[in-house]
Amino acid sequence: MRKLFITAAFISIGLLITGTLSCADDIASAVETTDMQTAEAVIETEMPGDNLPEADYEGYRFRIGVDEQFEKEVLCSEQEGEVINDAIYNANRSVAERFNIEFVPITFKENSGVINNSIMAGEDAYDLATGHDLTFAGYSLNGAFLNVYDMPYLDLEQPWWVRNTIDAMTVSGRMYLFSNWCAVTGMSFTRAIFMNIDKMNEYNIELPYETVLNGEWTLDFLTGIIKDVYVDVNGDNKPDNGDFYGFANGEYYCLNDSCDLPLVSKDDMGVPYLDIDIEKIMNALTKLQLLINGTPGSKNYSTAGESKHFTDGGALFTYFRLYLVTGDLREAQFTYGILPFPKVDDTQTEYLVGYTDRPFGIPKTINDADRTGVIIEAMSKAGYDIVRPAYFEIALKNKYTYDTESAQMLDIINDTRVLGFWYLYGDDTRDFVYANINSLNVASYFEKRAASMQAHIGKIIAAFETMDN
Numbered sequence: 385m386r387k388l389f390i391t392a393a394f395i396s397i398g399l400l401i402t403g404t405l406s407c408a409d410d411i412a413s414a415v416e417t418t419d420m421q422t423a424e425a426v427i428e429t430e431m432p433g434d435n436l437p438e439a440d441y442e443g444y445r446f447r448i449g450v451d452e453q454f455e456k457e458v459l460c461s462e463q464e465g466e467v468i469n470d471a472i473y474n475a476n477r478s479v480a481e482r483f484n485i486e487f488v489p490i491t492f493k494e495n496s497g498v499i500n501n502s503i504m505a506g507e508d509a510y511d512l513a514t515g516h517d518l519t520f521a522g523y524s525l526n527g528a529f530l531n532v533y534d535m536p537y538l539d540l541e542q543p544w545w546v547r548n549t550i551d552a553m554t555v556s557g558r559m560y561l562f563s564n565w566c567a568v569t570g571m572s573f574t575r576a577i578f579m580n581i582d583k584m585n586e587y588n589i590e591l592p593y594e595t596v597l598n599g600e601w602t603l604d605f606l607t608g609i610i611k612d613v614y615v616d617v618n619g620d621n622k623p624d625n626g627d628f629y630g631f632a633n634g635e636y637y638c639l640n641d642s643c644d645l646p647l648v649s650k651d652d653m654g655v656p657y658l659d660i661d662i663e664k665i666m667n668a669l670t671k672l673q674l675l676i677n678g679t680p681g682s683k684n685y686s687t688a689g690e691s692k693h694f695t696d697g698g699a700l701f702t703y704f705r706l707y708l709v710t711g712d713l714r715e716a717q718f719t720y721g722i723l724p725f726p727k728v729d730d731t732q733t734e735y736l737v738g739y740t741d742r743p744f745g746i747p748k749t750i751n752d753a754d755r756t757g758v759i760i761e762a763m764s765k766a767g768y769d770i771v772r773p774a775y776f777e778i779a780l781k782n783k784y785t786y787d788t789e790s791a792q793m794l795d796i797i798n799d800t801r802v803l804g805f806w807y808l809y810g811d812d813t814r815d816f817v818y819a820n821i822n823s824l825n826v827a828s829y830f831e832k833r834a835a836s837m838q839a840h841i842g843k844i845i846a847a848f849e850t851m852d853n
């Protein structure tokens with residue numbers, strides 16, 4: 385719970401301090417010097433340390449291959465007075481100064497193949513690479529990347545690594561892509577529940593923060609809140625985007641992971657196997673269908689792009705990527721809150737918050753694994769220490785208020801995130817929630833596909849187990 389309280393305190397003191405807190409030390413010292421009421425909530429202000437050696441890499445140019453669209457989510461070369469940009473700049477700078485390196489972005493166009501081609505040609509052109517998730521999954525199966533577990537100095541138990549994602553991405557004890565705080569993209573692509581607090585107050589509905597903290601935030605609970613919330617605002621006697629709803633949604637990505645339906649399990653040796661539990665899937669999809677499309681309070685957007693209806697104040701809740709907070713929600717005329725995705729039901733042991741990312745791979749052509757390991761670990765820690773609080777500050781920067789409960793929610797979201805194995809390495813079943821949400825023909829859907837899914841997963845296991853890097 386330590387991280388949770390650091391965030392809460394940071395956000396609260398943000399009310400009193402103008403400007404951007406630039407690093408973890410500033411946060412700690414600011415907390416120490418304030419005697420406001422939040423101080424008592426601060427159990428511990430110290431960020432966890434790393435176990436990296438002192439090293440001087442003599443100005444080494446650490447080259448990161450990065451999709452041109454995402455360069456500034458990894459590397460920022462100058463301060464621009466924008467909170468997240470400047471936090472990434474500060475995180476980069478702290479690592480560069482600590483180890484005497486220079487970060488060099490080498491950009492490429494999405495899916496241009498240059499990373500894979502360069503590595504497979506044996507060129508040592510990149511120290512690290514990040515790109516499109518499915519494309520990079522393909523490169524990893526080609527043998528382009530090193531096994532993350534073989535890298536020195538990476539401490540996967542540290543909080544800047546994403547616990548559920550490591551579990552999901554590890555096959556037979558190997559992992560060829562990683563996703564963590566080296567970049568802000570994973571957090572920004574995290575799917576969360578957004579709540580219009582003004583409207584919740586107007587409807588006299590208790591904000592469900594305590595419910596979340598008690599572990600009782602479930603699909604049924606959310607559906608119970610939203611099912612009868614509908615107003616034909618534009619008075620045309622039909623439900624449309626001119627009206628107000630309880631829950632509005634047009635996003636289906638990650639719902640399978642958020643609903644604990646990874647479709648694979650692992651045996652005692654960590655080898656995945658296809659695990660299609662029709663009863664479990666039907667239980668989740670039935671509840672999801674009711675929420676999304678089954679009550680008067682449900683609004684089903686035809687595309688995720690219609691989410692502006694929510695940011696214009698058209699619903700109590702929506703489900704979307706966290707980057708809504710740096711986009712349309714900045715202009716929202718209401719106070720919003722952020723919540724983790726609900727548990728399917730009370731048999732689910734913890735919240736699961738699905739996300740997508742531009743994962744990283746470590747080219748097998750690198751010539752100094754120690755140095756690469758040190759820099760990756762340091763970048764991950766710097767992202768966690770510096771970029772994470774900055775992102776949370778932006779996420780919580782409501783028009784009218786900061787609330788500490790939302791900070792707690794973001795910590796829960798961060799700690800329970802999962803990048804789905806089947807999403808990255810799967811085939812057409814990636815979209816099975818969307819494909820079945822209305823028909824609920826789950827049994828026949830998987831009956832048709834089980835054999836090919838089994839064969840596919842067998843190929844992935846074979847690729848992982850036979851790679852010599």
Ligand SMILES: [Ca+2]
Binds near residue numbers: 623627
């Ligand atoms: Ca209407």
